[in-house]
Amino acid sequence: MKPTDDKPYFLKGVPVPETPLPGEDPKPWKQTSVVGKPLPRTDGYERVSGAAVYPSDVLLPDMLYGAILRCPYPNARVKSIDISVAERLPGVRAVITGSTPGADLKWSYGDGVSAKLFDPHCRFEGEAVAAVAAETPYQASDALQAIEVKYDVLPFVVDERKAAESGAPAVHQKGNRVAAPTKYERGDVEKGFAEADVVLEEEYRTECELHTPLELHGCVAKWDHNQLTIWESTQGVYAVQSKVAEVLGLPLAKVRVIGHYVGGGFGSKLRAGKYTVIAALLAAKAARPVKLFLSREETFVTCGNRPPTNMKLKAGVKKDGTLTALQLTVTGTGGAFPAGGVSLVDWQVRDLYTCPNVRTEATDFYTHTGPARPFRAPGHPQGSWALEQMLDALAEKIDMDPVELRLKNIPLFSQARDGKPKYSSTGLKECLETGAKAFGWADARKNRSASQPGHLRRGVGMAACLWFVGGGGPPSTIVLKLFADGSANLNMGASDIGTGTKTIMAMVVSEELGVDPSKIFIENADTGTTQFATPSGGSKTIPTESPAVRAAAIEVKRQLLAMAAQDLKVDASRLAMKEGSIYISNEPSRTVKISDVAGLKKRGVIVGVGYRGPNPANLVVNPFGAQFCEVQVDVRTGEIEILRFVAAHESGRVMNRLTFDSQVIGGITMGIGLASTEFRVLDANETGKLCNRNWHDYKLPTSLDITENITSVPVEILDNEANSTGAKGLGEPVTIPTAAAIANAVYNATGIRITHTPINPVQLSLLFSEKPVKG
Structure with missing residues (x-):
């Protein structure tokens, strides 16, 4: 193929930067010719036409279909398994259990805690008990139903608040507390509260969100003699390779993992699942490739979540807006195994705003529920839900605009890290000012402060954030x-x-x-x-x-x-x-x-x-952001309509304006889910089972729940110290402040503070009946 005038190999009118001498670091880009432009995706055609081959699209000659039999109880011991009928069914080529030769394998959860691949003590609903491979998915399903398992059903606890109580059923022999509470402290908190003109204290709760990306979790496994190839829907092929090699006792060179495309992950596909190893074992026993992708119902119970959190936040402020003290206590659960149930929930409190006196304490409890997995900005949206609502409450008490209060407490360095290193760039101030201007914040607040007769009330709210990594x-x-x-x-x-x-x-x-x-x-x-x-x-x-x-x-x-x-x-x-x-x-x-x-x-x-060279010494590379929203609340029905969002985010250099804006829209959509539609429903008193394990009952936000009026306002501060391209992360920070901004807007509209997610018509209607909204 020869280059032509209409389709040149090289872009016309594009001068390229000078080349540094060997051994020299490249100079930062100044004005760029390509980077920063809104270019469509290079693989866009493949993605929208169906030509892109996702792992769930992989079909191999002689391929079998795998399926996993899962424990139906939140806490039970397997007394016996009879697979004799399943092995004789038409099309069945392999059946494995924990007693199958080669399948008695260790599965590590980290922090020194491990279990069996097929653990005879099932500590959460959905734990793997056995697996089959058959010629068709239907034959595999029939084989699962033919396996007879006898269980010793045990008492359970699926609510972390009850797990903390004396006498609660024990998830592990050592008890339900994962470890000693994680504590952080700087300054003198008691002195800080004594110096405050206003001290407020409030309890907050965020419900558990469930991972449910569009492409299901799973893989295709194929052996060529002793070489294993896996096509996996994953966010990291090398992470999967490492885990599979560890569990199976194989050299890394004998495990190849391919994942050219992935249909969503959001943190749930950062590591291999048990299904990956099980598919490999089935393929080895059957001597044929095996495709094992979970059902949607299986992913809800086994593929992770954003943990629920219970927070008590106390805050002190002077009349001039100076924060004097913050104190946060958190409890939560990562499920039946160590999974970061309260990890990073306190980071916003520690580091987002200048405050000399801070104390946090976080306690993680085991429950008989599926282990959590990282979920877009782990811990941060929960902490933001509490901190950003508290900042608005403080602002109201001292009669100060919420934006002005935040601007009074802008940090220039990381207060929570050892040595208090400076940020490579700090865009929080610019995000607040630029976002407020783009939103028309001052006028919107003034207009909303007037009495609104009738049943439709409008309100505006905002919240800010940082993401503790992103460099x-x-x-x-x-x-x-x-x-x-x-x-x-x-x-x-x-x-x-x-x-x-x-x-x-x-x-x-x-x-x-x-x-x-x-x-x-x-x-x-x-x-x-x-x-x-x-x-x-x-x-x-x-x-x-x-x-x-x-x-x-x-x-x-x-x-x-x-x-x-x-x-x-x-x-x-x-x-x-x-x-x-x-x-x-x-x-x-x-x-x-x-x-x-x-x-x-x-x-x-x-x-x-x-x-990739090292990050700059003695500097912290973090992205910042601020979001503003307007809502309309029907005080008769509790329905909330999100009218508009403005998101101002500082993530260093904007690398591609089109994908930047797309990330903003996607992140806000996910934040709306936390705020108003998503929550895990467990039958806590009778069976411990998950009640909303499908897209009908688990309410993901749709086009009816979000707004098309989402404005992305990049705050581009060229960060020449972060790295040679000046880029910082964006995907996670966008989700962090969204829910809190909505909660603040609902308060502005109704005068009712919602401290418990989700803010939905049921919760609002109950609150309106207790505290009617006046016209």
């Missing part, structure tokens, strides 16, 4: 190839979890080399062919991978200029690149097309390897 970091290795015709191949191990990672990496290459992003082919997420990468999560993928991609592109450019220098018979330091050509800086008439460089034509390909 990325090593390791990351990128291999970039520039071919003789000017096209390129980018090789990286990171997953694109739907955030446009591949597109942004192509844009970074284009920025440095001028290659049209559509002419850059990207290999990713395959432990057999791509470079090592940590899982894509924590809003760290772009700031982790993009500096390594830039380094690889710079290395390609260095070699290319050295080759062109031989053709033009000048020193490489005198050369520059533009529009697919290399020219002498002070003699622009002397030029050579990149595709005509003799060395490149002779070699056929130039290979550049880039690595």
Whole structure:
């Protein structure tokens, strides 16, 4: 294929940056030509046309279908299993239990806690008991029903508040407390409260949210002699490889994991599940490939959640808006095994606003429920729900605007980290001011303060946030190839979890080399062919991978200029690149097309390897944000309509404006779920079972629950110290303040403070009956 004028390999009018000398760090980009533009996804056609092969699309010759038999009780011991009938059913090719040779395996949950792959003591509903592989999914389902299991059903506790009580059924022999409470303290909290003009105390609760990404959890497993290949819907192929190799006792080199596409994860697919190992065991016993994807009902009980939290927050403030003290106590549960039930819930209280006196205490309890998994900004939305509502309550007491109160307490360094390091950039102030202006905050507050007759009441609210990571970091290795015709191949191990990672990496290459992003082919997420990468999560993928991609592109450019220098018979330091050509800086008439460089034509390909360097010493790289919303509440029915949202987020350099705005819309949508529609319903008193295990009963927000009027306002502060591309994370921070902003808006509309999620018509109607809203 030859380049043409209408479809050039190189972008016209795009000068590329200078190449640093070997060993030098690249200078920060100033004005960029490609990075930051709203480019559509490089794989957009594949995704929307159905050509993209997700793991759940994989079909192999002679493939069987796997299924897992799960315990129907929250706490039970397996007394016996009879698989004889299931083994004789038509189409059944393998049945395994914990007593099957090779299946008596250890499964680690971390923190020194482990169980069996098929644990005879099932501590939550949905625990794996046995598994089958058959010719069709229907035959596999029939085989599960034919397995006879006798259980010793035991007492259970599924509410962490009851698990903390004396005499509650014990989840583990050592009791229901996961560990000693996690404590943090700075300053003198009692002194801080004594100095305050106003002290408020309130209890808050957020209900449990369940993971339910569009693509179900699962994989396809295939053995070639002793080499295992897995096609997994995962956020990190190397994390899956490591876990499977550990459990099966295999060398890493014998486990290949492929996950080019993933249909949503949000933290629930950062690691392998038991289903991955079970699929491998079934494939080994049947000597045929096995596809094992969970049902939607299974994912609800086994694939993680955002843990419920119970918070008591006490806060003190002076009349001038100075925060004097914050004290937070938290209890929660990560389920039946260590899973971070209260992890990071207190971080907003510790670090978001300047406050000299802070004390937090968090206690995690075991319950007979499925273990939690990271869920978009773990812990932070729960903490924000309490802190941001408390800030508004304090502002009202001292007769100060909520935005002004927050602006009075902007931090310039991380108060909660050892040594109190500075932030590489701090955009909280700009987010508050820019967002308020874009929203028309002052006028909106003034208009809402007037009496509103009738049953429809409007209110506005806001909340701010930081995300405790989002700066990325090593390791990351990128291999970039520039071919003789000017096209390129980018090789990286990171997953694109739907955030446009591949597109942004192509844009970074284009920025440095001028290659049209559509002419850059990207290999990713395959432990057999791509470079090592940590899982894509924590809003760290772009700031982790993009500096390594830039380094690889710079290395390609260095070699290319050295080759062109031989053709033009000048020193490489005198050369520059533009529009697919290399020219002498002070003699622009002397030029050579990149595709005509003799060395490149002779070699056929130039290979550049880039690595991610360390993060800056003694600095913290965190993104910040502020959100503003307007709601309308029907005080007769309790229905809430979200009218508009403005989200101002500072995440360093905007790498792609289109994907930036998409992340904002998606993050707000998820935050609306926490605020108003999503909560786990357990039959806590009778059976302990999950009651809403489907999309009909578990209410994800739909187009009727959100608003099309979502305005993304990037606050682009060029962070030249964060990394060589200046990027910080965005995906997680956008979800953090959303629920609290909605709660503050509902209070502004009705005068009723909702401290317990979700804010839905049922809860509001009950509150309105107790405390009628006056006109």
